[in-house]
Amino acid sequence: MEEQLKIDFEKSFKNSNFSTKKKNLKKEFLNKFIKEGLPNKSLENWKFSDISQIIKKEIGDLSFYNDISTPNKIEPSIYLDGLEQNSIVFINGRAEKIDFQFEEKNKVEILDDFELNNNCSNINSLINLNNAFVDKSFKIVIKENYSFKKPLVIYHYTNKKIKSKNINLRIDFILEKNSSLKLIDVLNDLSEKNFINTFYSFKLNQDAILKNYKIDFKNNGNIKYSFTNIEQEKNSLSEIFIVSSGSDFNKNEINCNLNGKYSSAFVNGLFSLNKKKHHEIKTIINHLNENTKSYQLIKSVLENDARAVYQGKIFVNSEAQKTDGYQLSKAILLDETTEFNAKPELEIYADDVKCSHGSASGSLNENSIFYLMSRGLNYKEAKELLINGFLLDVIEKITDSEIKNLIKNMIGFKE
Amino acid sequence: MKIQSDNNSTEKEIEKLKKYKYGFSTDIENVKAPKGLSKEVIKFISNIKNEPKWLLDWRLKAYERLKVLKEPDWQKPKYPKIDYQDLYYYSAPKSFKEKPKSLDDLDPKLLETYKKLGIPLQEQKRLNNIAVDAVFDSVSVATTFKDKLTEKGIIFCSISEAIQKYPELVKKYLGTVIPITDHFFATLNSAVFTDGSFVYVPKGVRCPMELSTYFRINASDTGQFERTLIIADKGSYVSYLEGCTAPMRDENQLHAANVELVALDDAEIKYSTVQNWYPGDKDGKGGIYNFVTKRGLCKGKNSKISWTQVETGSAITWKYPSCILKGDNSIGEFYSIAITNNHQKADTGTKMIHLGKNTKSKIISKGISAGFSDMTYRGLVDISSKANNSRNYTQCDSLLMGNKCGAHTIPYIKNKNSDSNLAHEATTSKISEEQLHYCQQRGLNSEEAVGLIVNGFCKEVLQQLPMEFAVEAQKLVGISLEGSVG
Numbered sequence A: 001m002e003e004q005l006k007i008d009f010e011k012s013f014k015n016s017n018f019s020t021k022k023k024n025l026k027k028e029f030l031n032k033f034i035k036e037g038l039p040n041k042s043l044e045n046w047k048f049s050d051i052s053q054i055i056k057k058e059i060g061d062l063s064f065y066n067d068i069s070t071p072n073k074i075e076p077s078i079y080l081d082g083l084e085q086n087s088i089v090f091i092n093g094r095a096e097k098i099d100f101q102f103e104e105k106n107k108v109e110i111l112d113d114f115e116l117n118n119n120c121s122n123i124n125s126l127i128n129l130n131n132a133f134v135d136k137s138f139k140i141v142i143k144e145n146y147s148f149k150k151p152l153v154i155y156h157y158t159n160k161k162i163k164s165k166n167i168n169l170r171i172d173f174i175l176e177k178n179s180s181l182k183l184i185d186v187l188n189d190l191s192e193k194n195f196i197n198t199f200y201s202f203k204l205n206q207d208a209i210l211k212n213y214k215i216d217f218k219n220n221g222n223i224k225y226s227f228t229n230i231e232q233e234k235n236s237l238s239e240i241f242i243v244s245s246g247s248d249f250n251k252n253e254i255n256c257n258l259n260g261k262y263s264s265a266f267v268n269g270l271f272s273l274n275k276k277k278h279h280e281i282k283t284i285i286n287h288l289n290e291n292t293k294s295y296q297l298i299k300s301v302l303e304n305d306a307r308a309v310y311q312g313k314i315f316v317n318s319e320a321q322k323t324d325g326y327q328l329s330k331a332i333l334l335d336e337t338t339e340f341n342a343k344p345e346l347e348i349y350a351d352d353v354k355c356s357h358g359s360a361s362g363s364l365n366e367n368s369i370f371y372l373m374s375r376g377l378n379y380k381e382a383k384e385l386l387i388n389g390f391l392l393d394v395i396e397k398i399t400d401s402e403i404k405n406l407i408k409n410m411i412g413f414k415e
Numbered sequence B: 001m002k003i004q005s006d007n008n009s010t011e012k013e014i015e016k017l018k019k020y021k022y023g024f025s026t027d028i029e030n031v032k033a034p035k036g037l038s039k040e041v042i043k044f045i046s047n048i049k050n051e052p053k054w055l056l057d058w059r060l061k062a063y064e065r066l067k068v069l070k071e072p073d074w075q076k077p078k079y080p081k082i083d084y085q086d087l088y089y090y091s092a093p094k095s096f097k098e099k100p101k102s103l104d105d106l107d108p109k110l111l112e113t114y115k116k117l118g119i120p121l122q123e124q125k126r127l128n129n130i131a132v133d134a135v136f137d138s139v140s141v142a143t144t145f146k147d148k149l150t151e152k153g154i155i156f157c158s159i160s161e162a163i164q165k166y167p168e169l170v171k172k173y174l175g176t177v178i179p180i181t182d183h184f185f186a187t188l189n190s191a192v193f194t195d196g197s198f199v200y201v202p203k204g205v206r207c208p209m210e211l212s213t214y215f216r217i218n219a220s221d222t223g224q225f226e227r228t229l230i231i232a233d234k235g236s237y238v239s240y241l242e243g244c245t246a247p248m249r250d251e252n253q254l255h256a257a258n259v260e261l262v263a264l265d266d267a268e269i270k271y272s273t274v275q276n277w278y279p280g281d282k283d284g285k286g287g288i289y290n291f292v293t294k295r296g297l298c299k300g301k302n303s304k305i306s307w308t309q310v311e312t313g314s315a316i317t318w319k320y321p322s323c324i325l326k327g328d329n330s331i332g333e334f335y336s337i338a339i340t341n342n343h344q345k346a347d348t349g350t351k352m353i354h355l356g357k358n359t360k361s362k363i364i365s366k367g368i369s370a371g372f373s374d375m376t377y378r379g380l381v382d383i384s385s386k387a388n389n390s391r392n393y394t395q396c397d398s399l400l401m402g403n404k405c406g407a408h409t410i411p412y413i414k415n416k417n418s419d420s421n422l423a424h425e426a427t428t429s430k431i432s433e434e435q436l437h438y439c440q441q442r443g444l445n446s447e448e449a450v451g452l453i454v455n456g457f458c459k460e461v462l463q464q465l466p467m468e469f470a471v472e473a474q475k476l477v478g479i480s481l482e483g484s485v486g
Helices: A002-014 A020-036 A051-058 A125-133 A366-374 A379-395 A401-411 B007-019 B039-048 B053-068 B108-116 B121-126 B146-152 B159-165 B167-173 B184-192 B433-441 B446-462 B467-480
Strands: A086-091 A094-099 A108-111 A137-142 A152-158 A166-175 A180-189 A192-204 A209-216 A221-232 A237-244 A249-258 A264-273 A278-287 A293-302 A307-316 A324-333 A339-348 A354-362 B030-032 B091-093 B130-136 B139-143 B155-158 B197-201 B210-216 B227-232 B237-245 B252-255 B258-263 B268-275 B287-290 B293-298 B304-311 B316-319 B322-325 B331-340 B345-348 B351-354 B360-369 B374-383 B391-400 B406-415 B421-430
Touching: A002 A020, A002 A125, A020 A125, A051 A221, A051 A249, A125 A166, A125 A192, A125 A221, A152 A166, A152 A192, A166 A180, A166 A209, A192 A209, A192 A237, A209 A221, A209 A401, A221 A237, A237 A249, A237 A278, A237 A401, A249 A264, A264 A278, A264 A307, A264 A379, A278 A293, A293 A307, A293 A339, A293 A379, A307 A324, A307 A354, A324 A339, A324 A379, A339 A354, A339 B391, A339 B421, A354 B406, A366 A379, A379 A401, B039 B053, B039 B184, B053 B184, B146 B155, B155 B159, B159 B167, B159 B197, B159 B227, B167 B227, B184 B258, B184 B293, B197 B210, B197 B237, B227 B237, B227 B268, B258 B268, B258 B304, B268 B293, B268 B467, B293 B304, B293 B331, B304 B345, B304 B446, B304 B467, B322 B331, B322 B360, B331 B345, B331 B374, B331 B446, B331 B467, B351 B360, B360 B374, B360 B406, B360 B446, B374 B391, B374 B421, B391 B406, B391 B446, B406 B421, B433 B446, B446 B467
Parallel strands: A086 A152, A137 A166, A152 A180, A166 A192, A180 A209, A192 A221, A209 A237, A221 A249, A237 A264, A249 A278, A264 A293, A278 A307, A293 A324, A307 A339, A324 A354, B130 B210, B197 B227, B210 B237, B227 B258, B237 B268, B252 B287, B258 B293, B268 B304, B287 B316, B293 B322, B304 B331, B316 B345, B322 B351, B331 B360, B345 B374, B351 B374, B360 B391, B374 B406, B391 B421
Antiparallel strands: A086 A094, A108 A137, A339 B406, A354 B421, B030 B091, B130 B139, B155 B197
16 A cells, blocks of 8 residues: 555645645655554554454555546535525535635635644544645634624535545634634535545634534445544534434544633534444543533434444543533444444543433334334334434434524434 | 661551551561563472462463463553563462461461451451451462361362362363453463462352452562452352452552352352552552452353452552353343542453343442542443343442542443343542531531541442441441542
């Protein structure tokens, strides 16, 4: 793989106009990645999902160079219906269209080439890979006291032209004081057997509000990894919601640092998996200051050889008194072939805190099904009703009603 | 023995002993194997114990494997590298070269030691209804109540004696639960284990009394590697207690024991531990490294294994008493209190591996950390795809005192069976001001109040202990937390 990496790396330099400084930095990242290789299960974080094996088995030889010189045509069908939106469209890793039609021009700044730096605490080799190969890294700055009028939707679209490719994407968001952003990520793939590696970094200044909805719903045969790093200052708030369902493999990793007092983080998500899919959500919430709060709820419904993993960690350092941390994961296993692994972890160094976690997994309650059937539903309807009720619990945590309804419609909930 | 060298520090000594009353050491001449770990040392141990050839071969096989094994390093409490060549692997009181026939032949100094420990071997005969096997450094020195047990057909003796007298039984079960191919410390133990207890309860017998072993490390630079094997045959019941203490020394000492339990059809084993090894002084100097492998196998149908532990001692505690629930309808239980104070560190928990149908397990873990200590609960619940209709309930609560200490919970939950139900709960909190205020208002001082609240917090686990131990454990909980409030 090393040879391939070096050849592809040279190719990516040829068609670019990186500064020498950036080139050197990228080389450093490449060397780091070559040294470490793809993560495997000997690493604690990858214990339940050995991505190096998965890539080897599903893709085989991966090509790291992705030619983005030719533009692609945007199919109008990829847009979300019935939602007034700003949008960024990525097709096969190339930014095709950036459209902020609903926002004031001078309040949002978009840069597509900025200095790479790495000061987030949770580096793994995939982030090095991302930094080494990412072509354009975007930076979006939202100015002080500005709230987005309409949500920003980022479409991650791939078509059938690409196969066995590694696509890297990086976007940094800076939310200045008292600003707010609603961000929806829509994953939409027609391709298969690609490895898509996304890295988001958010910086939330005082009183900023971020709502990020990551939707992976459409069935596809790609392997995905997404890392989200969030830095939060005083009184800021972040809300992440993950719908993890479509891809063959998807690992969402959230690292959230609550640096400022009264900052809070909410991470909720659902797995709805079948047909040998293997998904993971891994969260690390670092409570680093007083009076911070975090809340996590993950629900999963598994069927047909599916496998879900939830690794959640709440870290409280000794200064973070009066922390309130909560974590709950629940899973329904619908048949014998499924597997649910959880590792809800607490690491606490302060005494005046309230932290708890819970985890439960099991089958559908036969008594409930019996009850519904005795009221005239057939078995299938009864099962569906119970599963919908189970998942609705977490969907109701979405605070934006417009997006909540959108997600409900997408999953097919009947009101 | 650095502590004893300074005459002026006698007063300090006494002061120290008040805190850890088992901190004395006894001057008894010892026979030691040459320092270090080698084939020769293993042969020496095997030879001095007059072991059959199969056991020596078994030990050597473990030693061969040890050469390729690496010491694990994923645990939370890190410790300086142990030089395995700088340890004595065998140490026995000299007077024991000829094994004493009865208690009257025992070295009076030894008897005195046990008296100080609160285990007067002779008086015990009359007073309590507990059979005691005392292990001093590496060898078992005395076992009480032998006759009464023999009447029922129960074998309770040191494992060296069992190797001589009941080789078939030992050969059949030794290493079936913890094989020599296990992790580093377990394999180390297999290679160099010196003594330990052996219990066999025959079919349908309910052991009429509590069996108990008292472990004591006396010599310095010695690792203690004992091996305990308990077999409960069909339909039998046994309750076994284990207590440990060690003298205060400035250097760290290693204790790597293996405990294997085998429960056949309808049998039940209850294993309780009150572990009070020397925890090191206020600044974290010295203390025992307690790296123990304990594993129980519910081999037969309807069998049950229950672990109860009160962990108050040791500089580092690193152990996971586990249950392999192989037989259908078998039950595994784990009740634990772990208290760390000053610079103590603990990484403890359990593994429940469900293999059979209708298996049930329950985990109650209470962790209390104070001072500069660090406490980790690490546990695994693994439900295999064939373990239909299995149940697990896990509850782990932590209590923090002060903001210099840490409490961590790392549960691993694996479920491969849709028919099974798993529930896990964990909380971390501190003693509420209101509760403290209430108790103090009623005339308790702050330490008494904390003791009372902590005992309440631990009640669920303390209740599981046999009566004789429960009182001692309750006192220990109080002592361990002395000086942590205020």
